[in-house]
Every structure is written in C-alpha cells, then in structure tokens.
Amino acid sequence: MSDEADRRAEIAAGLDDVRRRIATAAASAGRDPSEVTLVVVTKFFPASDVRLLAELGVTDVGENRHPEAGDKLALCTDLGLRWHFIGSLQSNKAAAVASYADVVESVDRAKLVTPLQRGAHERSDPVDVLLQVSLDPPGHDGRSGADAADLAVLADAVEAASMLRLRGLMAVAPLDEDPQEAFARLAAIRADFVGERPDATWLSAGMSSDLEAAIEAGATHVRVGSAILGARPRIE
Numbered sequence: 001m002s003d004e005a006d007r008r009a010e011i012a013a014g015l016d017d018v019r020r021r022i023a024t025a026a027a028s029a030g031r032d033p034s035e036v037t038l039v040v041v042t043k044f045f046p047a048s049d050v051r052l053l054a055e056l057g058v059t060d061v062g063e064n065r066h067p068e069a070g071d072k073l074a075l076c077t078d079l080g081l082r083w084h085f086i087g088s089l090q091s092n093k094a095a096a097v098a099s100y101a102d103v104v105e106s107v108d109r110a111k112l113v114t115p116l117q118r119g120a121h122e123r124s125d126p127v128d129v130l131l132q133v134s135l136d137p138p139g140h141d142g143r144s145g146a147d148a149a150d151l152a153v154l155a156d157a158v159e160a161a162s163m164l165r166l167r168g169l170m171a172v173a174p175l176d177e178d179p180q181e182a183f184a185r186l187a188a189i190r191a192d193f194v195g196e197r198p199d200a201t202w203l204s205a206g207m208s209s210d211l212e213a214a215i216e217a218g219a220t221h222v223r224v225g226s227a228i229l230g231a232r233p234r235i236e
Helices: 003-028 047-055 068-074 091-098 110-120 148-159 179-196 211-216
Strands: 037-041 060-063 082-085 103-107 127-132 164-170 202-204 221-224
Touching: 003 037, 003 047, 003 211, 060 068, 068 082, 068 091, 091 103, 091 110, 103 110, 103 164, 110 127, 110 148, 110 164, 127 148, 127 202, 148 164, 148 179, 164 179, 179 211, 202 221, 211 221
Parallel strands: 037 060, 037 221, 060 082, 082 103, 103 127, 127 164, 164 202
Antiparallel strands: none
C-alpha cells in the first residue's frame, strides 16, 4: 500500500470507532445519533488529511489556530466542508477568523463581537456563533470561557450583530473533574439559556476522552481529534 492508502486506512479506522462510540452513547441516552454532529479537529494535521476526511464523509472540521486555519481552508475550498474555529480567540485576529470560519465556537467576551461582525461582512452568509461558557471555578488558573451569569449580555451583543447568528453554547470539561459532573452543570446552564433563546439549541461539548458524557448531557456537536487522526504532529 502507498503512504496515502495507509493513512486513509488509519483515519477510516479511527473514524469508524468514533462513529460507533457516538451511536452507542446516543442510544444509551435515548437520542438519535443523527442529532450529534462530529467535528473532526485537524489542528497541526496537513490539508491532505482534511481531504481524506472529506472522502470518508466528514462534513465538519475544527481548527483552533490562526493563521493555520485560514491557510488550510484555502487549500480545501473545493471540499464544501463546514469550518469551525474552536480555539481561544484574540480580538486582533477575530475579523480575519470571521472572514473564513463558518462557525466560531469560542466567543467568550463582548469585545470580540465588533471585529467578528467586521470580518463576517467579507462573507455572503452570517457566521454561526457559539458562546463559550466556563465550567471552571472562579479564579482557576488557565480559565477560559464566560461566566454563566454573563451569557445573557454576551448573547444580546451577538444577536445585535447582523452578520453573526447565535446558535448556542460551547464548553470544555475541566481536566481535574469528572466530566459527567461538569457536563451536568452545563446541561443546567444550557436549559436556562435555551429557555430564554429557544433557537440557540446547539451545544458543542465533548472530545476524544469524554464524548460519551457530553452526549448524555445533550451535546449536539462533539470535537474529536486524536481518536481519529492519532497523536498530533510535533511542531517545532
């Protein structure tokens, strides 16, 4: 087999396993697996892997570094994929990200809204936005995401931007906590949020190690990288 054929087989095997995990978790939660969108995280992996993923039926890919994300998308524009920006977003890069990302999942402060809106005007369609909510306790080192109490104000700011479309919430389970407990809190936050904004039903949560707990808590999108693509290439 060629190197490309070997790589395709490797990715296909990982993809099949993750799809089985999603189906099993959804069934256990009494949900239809079609309710869960798989976002394959391609950070540090080459555009050739993105092409193989598209051949294997993947529709959504995630990136969390600019400009790597934009450069990779430029090599894959013919694939018709939905590109999610899932990383921490700097305000001075937000406009550039909004010019190419179909979904921005990491909006955690109002300061990002104006540059996102500016960048989105370079597109024909609005950018789908998820608000990142923190599941970490206050004062936690490396904490990212908005406080649940601040979501309403942040959501108002996004909804006031004509080229941004509020879709729902995103969160990451803290490393030092049982993901079931963290995602149970997220489910409660989401219930309150959707009660006020019934169209914002997306919930992006769960990664390679905890996607089952996220699906049990109602995740509509899971972000999986290493379980499909393997260990990330070392970047010097």
